[in-house]
Amino acid sequence: MSDPIKYVLDESRIPKNWYNIMADFPTPPAPPLHPGTGQPVGPEALEPIFPKVLIQQEMSGERWIEIPKPVREVYKQWRPSPLYRARRLERALDTPARIYYKYEGVSPSGSHKPNTAVPQAYYNAEAGIKRISTETGAGQWGSSLAFAGALFGIEIRVFMVRISFEQKPYRKALMQAFGATCVASPSEETEIGRKMRELYPGTTGSLGIAISEAMEVAAKDPGTNYSLGSVLNHVCLHQTVVGLEAIEQFELANDYPDIVIACAGGGSNFAGLAFPFLGAQLRGGKKVRVIAVEPAACPSLTKGKFAYDFGDTGQFTPLLKMFTLGSSFVPPGFHAGGLRYHAMSPLVSHAQSLGLTEAKAYHQTACFEAGVQFARTEGIMPAPEATHAIRCAIDEALRCKQEGTSQAIVFNLSGHGHFDMSAYTDYFEGKLVDVAYDAEGIRKSLDKLPHVA
Amino acid sequence: MSDPIKYVLDESRIPKNWYNIMADFPTPPAPPLHPGTGQPVGPEALEPIFPKVLIQQEMSGERWIEIPKPVREVYKQWRPSPLYRARRLERALDTPARIYYKYEGVSPSGSHKPNTAVPQAYYNAEAGIKRISTETGAGQWGSSLAFAGALFGIEIRVFMVRISFEQKPYRKALMQAFGATCVASPSEETEIGRKMRELYPGTTGSLGIAISEAMEVAAKDPGTNYSLGSVLNHVCLHQTVVGLEAIEQFELANDYPDIVIACAGGGSNFAGLAFPFLGAQLRGGKKVRVIAVEPAACPSLTKGKFAYDFGDTGQFTPLLKMFTLGSSFVPPGFHAGGLRYHAMSPLVSHAQSLGLTEAKAYHQTACFEAGVQFARTEGIMPAPEATHAIRCAIDEALRCKQEGTSQAIVFNLSGHGHFDMSAYTDYFEGKLVDVAYDAEGIRKSLDKLPHVA
Numbered sequence: 001m002s003d004p005i006k007y008v009l010d011e012s013r014i015p016k017n018w019y020n021i022m023a024d025f026p027t028p029p030a031p032p033l034h035p036g037t038g039q040p041v042g043p044e045a046l047e048p049i050f051p052k053v054l055i056q057q058e059m060s061g062e063r064w065i066e067i068p069k070p071v072r073e074v075y076k077q078w079r080p081s082p083l084y085r086a087r088r089l090e091r092a093l094d095t096p097a098r099i100y101y102k103y104e105g106v107s108p109s110g111s112h113k114p115n116t117a118v119p120q121a122y123y124n125a126e127a128g129i130k131r132i133s134t135e136t137g138a139g140q141w142g143s144s145l146a147f148a149g150a151l152f153g154i155e156i157r158v159f160m161v162r163i164s165f166e167q168k169p170y171r172k173a174l175m176q177a178f179g180a181t182c183v184a185s186p187s188e189e190t191e192i193g194r195k196m197r198e199l200y201p202g203t204t205g206s207l208g209i210a211i212s213e214a215m216e217v218a219a220k221d222p223g224t225n226y227s228l229g230s231v232l233n234h235v236c237l238h239q240t241v242v243g244l245e246a247i248e249q250f251e252l253a254n255d256y257p258d259i260v261i262a263c264a265g266g267g268s269n270f271a272g273l274a275f276p277f278l279g280a281q282l283r284g285g286k287k288v289r290v291i292a293v294e295p296a297a298c299p300s301l302t303k304g305k306f307a308y309d310f311g312d313t314g315q316f317t318p319l320l321k322m323f324t325l326g327s328s329f330v331p332p333g334f335h336a337g338g339l340r341y342h343a344m345s346p347l348v349s350h351a352q353s354l355g356l357t358e359a360k361a362y363h364q365t366a367c368f369e370a371g372v373q374f375a376r377t378e379g380i381m382p383a384p385e386a387t388h389a390i391r392c393a394i395d396e397a398l399r400c401k402q403e404g405t406s407q408a409i410v411f412n413l414s415g416h417g418h419f420d421m422s423a424y425t426d427y428f429e430g431k432l433v434d435v436a437y438d439a440e441g442i443r444k445s446l447d448k449l450p451h452v453a
Numbered sequence: 454m455s456d457p458i459k460y461v462l463d464e465s466r467i468p469k470n471w472y473n474i475m476a477d478f479p480t481p482p483a484p485p486l487h488p489g490t491g492q493p494v495g496p497e498a499l500e501p502i503f504p505k506v507l508i509q510q511e512m513s514g515e516r517w518i519e520i521p522k523p524v525r526e527v528y529k530q531w532r533p534s535p536l537y538r539a540r541r542l543e544r545a546l547d548t549p550a551r552i553y554y555k556y557e558g559v560s561p562s563g564s565h566k567p568n569t570a571v572p573q574a575y576y577n578a579e580a581g582i583k584r585i586s587t588e589t590g591a592g593q594w595g596s597s598l599a600f601a602g603a604l605f606g607i608e609i610r611v612f613m614v615r616i617s618f619e620q621k622p623y624r625k626a627l628m629q630a631f632g633a634t635c636v637a638s639p640s641e642e643t644e645i646g647r648k649m650r651e652l653y654p655g656t657t658g659s660l661g662i663a664i665s666e667a668m669e670v671a672a673k674d675p676g677t678n679y680s681l682g683s684v685l686n687h688v689c690l691h692q693t694v695v696g697l698e699a700i701e702q703f704e705l706a707n708d709y710p711d712i713v714i715a716c717a718g719g720g721s722n723f724a725g726l727a728f729p730f731l732g733a734q735l736r737g738g739k740k741v742r743v744i745a746v747e748p749a750a751c752p753s754l755t756k757g758k759f760a761y762d763f764g765d766t767g768q769f770t771p772l773l774k775m776f777t778l779g780s781s782f783v784p785p786g787f788h789a790g791g792l793r794y795h796a797m798s799p800l801v802s803h804a805q806s807l808g809l810t811e812a813k814a815y816h817q818t819a820c821f822e823a824g825v826q827f828a829r830t831e832g833i834m835p836a837p838e839a840t841h842a843i844r845c846a847i848d849e850a851l852r853c854k855q856e857g858t859s860q861a862i863v864f865n866l867s868g869h870g871h872f873d874m875s876a877y878t879d880y881f882e883g884k885l886v887d888v889a890y891d892a893e894g895i896r897k898s899l900d901k902l903p904h905v906a
Binding site: 003004005008073077078084151169174372377421428 | 456457458459461463464526529530531537541559561563567600603604622623626627629630631632825828829830831832833834869871872874875877878881
């Protein structure tokens, strides 16, 4: 038929390698530092909590890293994910722009997260690990690791940011269905959790705190490893299957994007779509505008400082050079729980510092409005996180309309919103407020950034 | 790669025609009768509530009925749906059986229902209709029609069975997101609703009551049509895209089913997968075992009577020859809301009466157990309705293991359970009870079957 609206590839076209942007950056990113010595950390510092293969990937400069066959076998369940042409949205906007979206909601947990949960569980199982502790924001990551753990026989314990734990009981049920245990964070189970509950009674929690809790559990038990769903280099690496497939699908569509858009919390969803396109550009391919979209209430890229900081509130991690709001900043409770992180992945931050990417921040009501328009035209309920990318894509398409230019826009529809419908109910009932940007809180938090010589 | 686990077709392979089993039945089913005269009803009797094209399809004997191009355009959003080989479930069961499932959860509302919602909305829009009222059980149908209404500019009003309305608030939010209005049934908005609330205070509602409410609204307002999500011939017809695609996908797999399984509430999901295989058999193809699976608490095929009955509790419909528990039977409140209907589609009932199909009934805890085993191996959370098919497929696969035979089993995974997680929570917390088969209620209800000369 003419006018195709989706580009599907069969499972033989799942990428055989992940793409590592480290190989193509014009200058290397700053290394992680030990907070005590101020010296670069070696692989041995990470061995208590990560399997060796993941540490190698974290530090690798190789451009292509092979995806193990058992991981590709599991990917077959939902990969290659479809690339859609949003023809009905285009008509509704009456725009000459060509809008595409890569849909990661077809995965077992309904988001891009299993792309890295599966290899992380696999490598841990290969290393003989029986238990993993982790954190989750909106619950996407926790349910993804729960699924991966079930496949590879690993027991999963998830610390879920309290506000999401309360707003999204179905996510907890999904983790349970996949066989994992889920606890609200801050909890009574860890020292840092108890400390945060004492310092901030009634706190809604944050990814920073939940990470600290999960790391504490892993550090104290030699049989337990830790697993992170975003931020780190190896996580961004695993997500590049998204962009690599998209490049192949654009060939099918006989098109190529002018603009690449993704929401960014910890940064791995953004990296997954954007890095393969950026890499192609860095190796002499077509220049694309690449836009990271973040919530106005947690604006690490647009209002943060590019500095060394801890990845967690408990300050257990090495120091990472990132755009950050300060590791003591607790973001307000808005609905895109997956974007409530105080900082941005070092690789994404490096790309931003080099001027390779742009960043935009949106308030949540504008995002939900875009999400509903998208649902009514395209028939897919987007996750609150993904509505940030939709808002930006619609705005770019409307700009194209004003300017009379037909550009190709692709965004990552990182997940569906089936577990987030209470947020839509709040929106419909007019209960959703735009949480103000907490300038004072951020300033105070940035004042406490660690000193690095 | 060897061992494919999913068979995908591109959108050019969406069927061009629906399949009408009427053309291949060895004897025709009994006609619908007017309850007053006892004579067959003509098309004009249905014109106040249905567009003419749908009435023609309801009565057609043509084997192939063309799918309009605008409907196929919308189908492209999620069709052809994938056919999966459940290799991980097979390994977990250690069975020589080859288990396949057709996955309809990829649709906008997460079930097979949009397959008929879209053509129904399209034909109504073509006929100039601006408003449709309908009922919904678990909410799958209501959200599907809401989506289709949004695409074709039709206002949708949904009467949702009260127990599901309360158990599944997210389904209501989804309907709202697609722009529809949703009311708990029985409601105060209709005469029959008010009557049922008076007769049965605190009733959990039923599909039969909700159908009556929606029909009453359509009958009283000339600008409003009615739309049904199952039972009727044209609904079963539209669902046959499922089985037609599956037949093509089995060619890709170089296999063919020995056993075809689907859950059956009103019957359209079952018809959608089963009729194309049954039709092939009736035209001289391979004989297949075809099994309809129903809830033990609402067992129309296994405990009902094959007789003329009303399709709704308010007794507004023509009399249909069906396996029925009596139109005054109000099923108990169990979690598979889409299977809480007192009777079975006339076409499915006819096939059963001819001995072309088998029927099995299961209690819900056994089904949820199968659903969780499926989720942990295959990575998809099934809807409570679909767990009935999974239970049966697993039991057949275990029989194959006992007998040492390798049969091919296909079932319809009619939808995902993302909006049904509270049911899984009840299951995990041990709160789920097996609702007993209400023999006395069914006997009383059957005593009230209409008398047909």
